[in-house]
Amino acid sequence: MSFSGALAQLFAIALALVLAPLLSGWVGQCRAWLQSRTAPPLLLPYYMLRKLFEKDVVLAHNASSLFRAAPFVIFGCMLLACAIVPTLSTDLPFAPAADALALVGIFGLARIFIALAGMDVGTAFGSLGGRREMLVGFLAEPALLMVFFTLAMIAQSTSLATIVETLAHRELIIYPSLAFAGVAFTFVSLAENARVPVDNPATHLELTMIHEAMILEYTGRHLALIEWAASLKLYAYSCLGLALFFPWGIAPGDNILALAAAIPLLLLKLAIGGFLLAAIETVNAKMRIFRAPEFLGTAFMLAVLGLLVRLLLEVKV
Amino acid sequence: MSGLLTLDLLILAACAWLVTGLLGVFAGRATGFIAGLLFPLGAVIGIGVGLLGLNALGAPTQTAVLAIGLPDLPFHLRLDNLSAVFTLLLGFAGAGISIYAAGYFAKGDTPGLGPLCFEYHVFLGSMLMVLLADDAYAFMVAWECMALSSFFLVTTDHKHEEIRRAGFLYLLIAHIGAIAILLSFGVMTGGEGDYNFAAMRTVELTPTWTSAAFLLALAGFGAKAGLVPLHVWLPEAHPAAPSPVSAMMSGVMLKTAIYGLLRVSFDLLHTTIWWWGVVALVIGLLTAIFGVLYSTVQSDMKRLLAYSSIENIGLIAVAIGLTLIFHAYGMDALAALALTAVLYHCLAHAGFKSLLFLCTGSVLHATHERSLGKLGGLIHPMPWVAWLALAGIIAGAGLPPLSGFVSEWLLLQGFLFSPGLPHPWLNMVVPVAAALVVLVAALAGFAMVKFYGIIFLGQMREPALKDAHDAGPWERAGLVWLALITVLLGVLPSTVILRLDAATQQLLGAGLANTLQQQGWWMLAPISAERASYEPLIVLVSIAVTLLASRWLVRSLFHGRVRRSSPWDCGYHFEGPRAQDTAEGFSQPIRRIFEPMFRMQRHFPAARDKQPYYSVKVEDHFWYWCYLPIARLANWISAMIVALQGGRIAVYLMYSFITLLLLLLVARP
Numbered sequence: 001m002s003f004s005g006a007l008a009q010l011f012a013i014a015l016a017l018v019l020a021p022l023l024s025g026w027v028g029q030c031r032a033w034l035q036s037r038t039a040p041p042l043l044l045p046y047y048m049l050r051k052l053f054e055k056d057v058v059l060a061h062n063a064s065s066l067f068r069a070a071p072f073v074i075f076g077c078m079l080l081a082c083a084i085v086p087t088l089s090t091d092l093p094f095a096p097a098a099d100a101l102a103l104v105g106i107f108g109l110a111r112i113f114i115a116l117a118g119m120d121v122g123t124a125f126g127s128l129g130g131r132r133e134m135l136v137g138f139l140a141e142p143a144l145l146m147v148f149f150t151l152a153m154i155a156q157s158t159s160l161a162t163i164v165e166t167l168a169h170r171e172l173i174i175y176p177s178l179a180f181a182g183v184a185f186t187f188v189s190l191a192e193n194a195r196v197p198v199d200n201p202a203t204h205l206e207l208t209m210i211h212e213a214m215i216l217e218y219t220g221r222h223l224a225l226i227e228w229a230a231s232l233k234l235y236a237y238s239c240l241g242l243a244l245f246f247p248w249g250i251a252p253g254d255n256i257l258a259l260a261a262a263i264p265l266l267l268l269k270l271a272i273g274g275f276l277l278a279a280i281e282t283v284n285a286k287m288r289i290f291r292a293p294e295f296l297g298t299a300f301m302l303a304v305l306g307l308l309v310r311l312l313l314e315v316k317v
Numbered sequence: 318m319s320g321l322l323t324l325d326l327l328i329l330a331a332c333a334w335l336v337t338g339l340l341g342v343f344a345g346r347a348t349g350f351i352a353g354l355l356f357p358l359g360a361v362i363g364i365g366v367g368l369l370g371l372n373a374l375g376a377p378t379q380t381a382v383l384a385i386g387l388p389d390l391p392f393h394l395r396l397d398n399l400s401a402v403f404t405l406l407l408g409f410a411g412a413g414i415s416i417y418a419a420g421y422f423a424k425g426d427t428p429g430l431g432p433l434c435f436e437y438h439v440f441l442g443s444m445l446m447v448l449l450a451d452d453a454y455a456f457m458v459a460w461e462c463m464a465l466s467s468f469f470l471v472t473t474d475h476k477h478e479e480i481r482r483a484g485f486l487y488l489l490i491a492h493i494g495a496i497a498i499l500l501s502f503g504v505m506t507g508g509e510g511d512y513n514f515a516a517m518r519t520v521e522l523t524p525t526w527t528s529a530a531f532l533l534a535l536a537g538f539g540a541k542a543g544l545v546p547l548h549v550w551l552p553e554a555h556p557a558a559p560s561p562v563s564a565m566m567s568g569v570m571l572k573t574a575i576y577g578l579l580r581v582s583f584d585l586l587h588t589t590i591w592w593w594g595v596v597a598l599v600i601g602l603l604t605a606i607f608g609v610l611y612s613t614v615q616s617d618m619k620r621l622l623a624y625s626s627i628e629n630i631g632l633i634a635v636a637i638g639l640t641l642i643f644h645a646y647g648m649d650a651l652a653a654l655a656l657t658a659v660l661y662h663c664l665a666h667a668g669f670k671s672l673l674f675l676c677t678g679s680v681l682h683a684t685h686e687r688s689l690g691k692l693g694g695l696i697h698p699m700p701w702v703a704w705l706a707l708a709g710i711i712a713g714a715g716l717p718p719l720s721g722f723v724s725e726w727l728l729l730q731g732f733l734f735s736p737g738l739p740h741p742w743l744n745m746v747v748p749v750a751a752a753l754v755v756l757v758a759a760l761a762g763f764a765m766v767k768f769y770g771i772i773f774l775g776q777m778r779e780p781a782l783k784d785a786h787d788a789g790p791w792e793r794a795g796l797v798w799l800a801l802i803t804v805l806l807g808v809l810p811s812t813v814i815l816r817l818d819a820a821t822q823q824l825l826g827a828g829l830a831n832t833l834q835q836q837g838w839w840m841l842a843p844i845s846a847e848r849a850s851y852e853p854l855i856v857l858v859s860i861a862v863t864l865l866a867s868r869w870l871v872r873s874l875f876h877g878r879v880r881r882s883s884p885w886d887c888g889y890h891f892e893g894p895r896a897q898d899t900a901e902g903f904s905q906p907i908r909r910i911f912e913p914m915f916r917m918q919r920h921f922p923a924a925r926d927k928q929p930y931y932s933v934k935v936e937d938h939f940w941y942w943c944y945l946p947i948a949r950l951a952n953w954i955s956a957m958i959v960a961l962q963g964g965r966i967a968v969y970l971m972y973s974f975i976t977l978l979l980l981l982l983v984a985r986p
Contacts, residue, residue: 053875060884062776064696066707069864076863080856096846097855098717101729105717106856108762112714115766119898122694122776123886127898134766135906138759145729145755149748152733158849204887217884221871293910304749311736311745 008259009083009092015263016082020235021045021228023274030278045231052224060121060217070117071218071225077110078232087239088262089251090161099158100148103240104141107192110229111137118214129213132289136191136198136210139296144188146303150181150310151244160243168247176313180306182245187299189237191292194230196281198292201230208286235270238277242269323369324379324396327404327449330366334359334442341434351434352423357791359438360415366445367408373401375819380451387454393513395451398819399584402660403448403576409802410568410667411441417675417795418561420788424682427559433473440466440565447573453502453512456577460498464491467570470562471554483553490550494540498577501533505585517585527586531593534581535600541574542630545604546939552611555623556687560678563619567626568671572663575633579659582641583824591645591740598638602753605631609760610914613767613907614935616689616900618677621768622670625713628761629666633659635754636728639735640825642747646739649827654843655731656821657814657829662724664813665806669712669720672799673768676706679792680772683785689768689900694777698785701793703773708800710769712807714762718853718860720806723841725758730849760907767903776894808854810841901933908935916941 025045032039041047059068083094084103098106115130115137152158154175155166167178191198194211204212215226243250249265251258287295337355344350373379373396383392396404418437422430443462450456468491472484506512507520522530540547555563582589608627615621636659643652677687679702686692696703712719732751738744777783788796806813811833818828829843836842842850871877886892908915916936922929961972 053871056876056878056880058880058882061881062694062697062884064703064774065700066696066703066774072864072868073860075867076860079863080859083859094855094859096840096842096850097852097859099849099851101726101849102717102722102851102856105715105722105726108714108759109711109716112711112716112762112766116770116774119766119770120696120774121884121886122774122894122897123884123892124889124896124898125886127770127775127903130766130770131898131903131906134763138756138763141759142752142755146752149733149751153736153748157847158730158733159847162847216886220878221875225867225871290906290909300752304752307748308745311748 004256005091005093008089009094012087012089012092013079013083015087016079016232016235019270020082020231021049023235023238023270024231026271026274027234027278027281030275031281034278034282045227049224049228052219052227053221055220057220057222059219062121063217064120067117067120067217068222070113070120071222071229073113074110075225075229075232077106077113078229078236081106081236082232082239084160085236085239086161086164086243086250087266089259090165091252092161095159095161100152100160100163101145101158103160104144104148107233108137108141110233114214114226117218121217123217125209125213125216129210129216132210133214135289136292136296139293140188140191140299143184143296143300143303144192146300146307147181147185147188150177150303150306153307153310154178160240164243164247164250165252167244168250168252175310177306177310178245180302180309182241184299184303184306185241185244187295187302189241190280191296191299193234193237195277197284197287197295200286203286208289210289238270238273239266242266242273323373323376324381324394324449327366327369327396327445328381328383328394330362330369331442331445331449333362334438334445337362338435338438338442341431341438343431344434345431348423348425348430351430352419355434355438356415356419356422359441360412360419363408363412363415363441365408367405367412370401370403370405370408371816373404374398374816376401383455390454392455392458393451393515394449394455395514396449398823399576399579400448402817402820403572403663404445406572406664406667407441407444407448407569410671410799411565413795413798413802414561414564414568414671414675415795416798417564417678417792420791420793420795421559421561421675421678421682423789423791428474428476433470433559436466436469437562437565440470440570444569444573448576451514453499453506453514453517457495457499457502460495463570463573464488464495467562467566471558471566473559473562474557480557483550483557487550487554490540490547494537494547497533497537497540499537501530501537501581504530504533505581514585518587522586524588524590527588528590528593530586531582531590532596534578535593535597538574538578538581539600539634542571542578542634543604543608543627544600544630544634545607545627546943548604548608548627549937549939549944551627552615552620552623552937555626555674556617556619560619560674560681563623564671564674564678567623567674568667571626571630572667575630575637575659575663578637579824582637583644583656589641589645591642591743594638594641594643594645595743596638597634597641598747598750601631601634601636601638602750603631604628604634605757606753607631607914609757609764610907610911611935611937612764613760614901614904614915617687618680618689618692618768618772619674619687621689621764622673622677625761625764626666626670628757629662629670632725632728632754632757633662633666635750636662636724636731639728639731639747642735642738642743643731644825648734648737649825651731651734651737652825653821653827653829654727654734656825657817657843658724658727658731660817660820661727661806661810661814662721665712665720665724665803668799668802668806669709672709672796672803673706673713675792675796675799676702676709679788679796680785683787684782686779689771691779692772692777692782693775693779693894693897694773694782695785696773698783699773699787701787702796705796705800706769706773708803710765712803714765715758716762717851718807718857720803723807723810723851723853725754726841726851727843728754730843733849763907767900771898771900771903775897778894778897808857809838810851810853811836811838814841814843908933914938
């Protein structure tokens, strides 16, 4: 681990903390434009975070110590995930801590904590949200893993840094398996980040909530951390998607110039990605909860197809 | 220390367990003496056994011949690296359970504590002898002792009809398994009549007979481990037994069956045929999927855990299948990876499943309630149990940074290499099996959240739960011990695997040690750091540091004020504990999505019911597919035979007369 590597790592974490709410704000703004509404300010998520941090925490009488610890654990998991995903450079000291499989595990850990926290107060909505979150989880995780399997077979490695380096330095031909994997990854990201076809982050309409139902009882700094963690998760997934399917521009080593060039490129890619996300959310309607298995089942089948295509067509025997 | 000392000490430990048990019989009703002295003594012996197992890993193989047994047929014992791994597991997991049992049985509400103490320690001792046995005769004697002592332990509370039934079911399937194992040993002697394992290793068998031996062993040990379709005893026997016994059976006894399967497949049979691996893989996958789906829909907490054990055994069988496939094609480095996953999952499961079963014991003692529908909110009166159970469910859900994830990670890494197999369709299908493994892991998360959320979180579903008390000091000590094992296995995988390496070296002639030694002790990279790496300690520490740092920062930059109030819940005011999800409600999505997998009887209320009620009963398909037809056949045969028995002596004399006539006709020289 070099000094500049550590510096790049710290910079990546700081960038994640700063950019994540901005990305959420940007998606919200794009959504408003596409839906012909007056757009909220770009910095709205920051104002929200500040407001929430200043407010008192109002805990339900029945809330336990787990309920109070969960936001911090979830925040920690998401920050770790952001530190592992190669956003600007592939030479991160944290990268060997978790490969693609362990990254899925870290997201799973956060999921378990948020579902348990939702069940903790003992309200109807909380346990409903917890149950649905775990439902989405067990449907999405196999699909996500199959996507990573396809990529791992291309790169002969599950380490994210190696995968990104391999994908970035190959010749510019379209792998059909990557196309399948990319679509599956998009589906999974929508579900995992509580986005429109599966969940709607902007609603408190009782029967359709998933993510919001679990965090109904959170207030003040706890809610702020959970919101921040949710935007970190969106950021991590976006960066992961960009790094895996559009890996150009990510600095291979601790080259300061390449690193500096990577930042505007990342911002541009995130801006486009955020706009596309808003567009997907605008043209789709939220589906019934029991359509979610079909949606994620499709993602899983696509990912498996990608894997089989890779094994059948692309491997030279 | 002389070479034979470890094995001798282990034999002494088995004897010490036996003596401890006998003291329990003589102590009779002296609850304080048995619980306060004998069980802790058993735990001390357990720690000793664990340390001896650890010491024997990597040491040369030791053998001994005991003077007991039949004339000219003494017991042969042998301690090699494979036995050492499982001895280690037995010792350390058994120690935790015994410490806990000291507190659990001290309350004096268990009938017949003296005999129970005896059976418990015989159970421990016989499991140790199973691991040490080096001839089929000693193995079967120890195996039967283990089955019988655990049968008596299951039926401790024999006044209840369903517990007796569970016990008989267990005994029946244990013996079907034992017959299969015996036949397997018979095949492996190759007709030489020498039941020494040493002799079996040298016998050359034709492929057909080798396969027969393997399949018989798979069936026999599968019955003990709980592989589909011989799993039915598990969800009956585990809830029936007292919790420390359930923990011992699920955490340790199931692993002796895995030990037996490994011993037969990789040691006694010296050839491996690739399709064995496919059979094990398919059965393992079926078992895992079946187990996890059923565990999500249970409403009895111990049944839920029992089905979860079936799932974990399924995953272990999948890993064994993968090992066999790699081994058959001579890819021994990869086989070592998969075998490490097998051994690691055995250790991990022994830790976290024992922990969870013991937690249900504490809940049971505090509330006298096993049904999830009558629990809830127990984190308030039982914080120790609740927080320690959290470690268990995170490991059980196979999530980083605890123990369950390490083995699943290794297993998935193994799957990633399967496209290198020199077989046209195997290298296509096997990676897809990995997707099912992930589905199982994700569903296990669902089951674990259900288990934890419904027992420990939410509002109390019954008013009586307010009087629940936390676990006592002995119980806490046992739980902490097992939680510690779970955490250590989770964060120090490299250190553990370096010790386990001796066993994979012995069975496959390959191991992961060379690659692991090139990296730091905190890093797990079985092939190379570029290929895949996982550093659980870093994961744990960075999450903990972020947790503490963000808490401190938020408090110092803003404030730490807290107010208490009624829950918000979108403004609904009249929310009692009944508004929460029940155990049935929580698993409704699973029942809906996987409907064909379950046999359900549901009752929905009609629109005008005065007292509407909803009920759902989920039953095991295998009862109706396998067991009931067999039972009906047995009944039918008996009914045929009944027709012969008129109860009149004259008729019976006539039968004898006819038989005699027939014999005279047939057997004429």
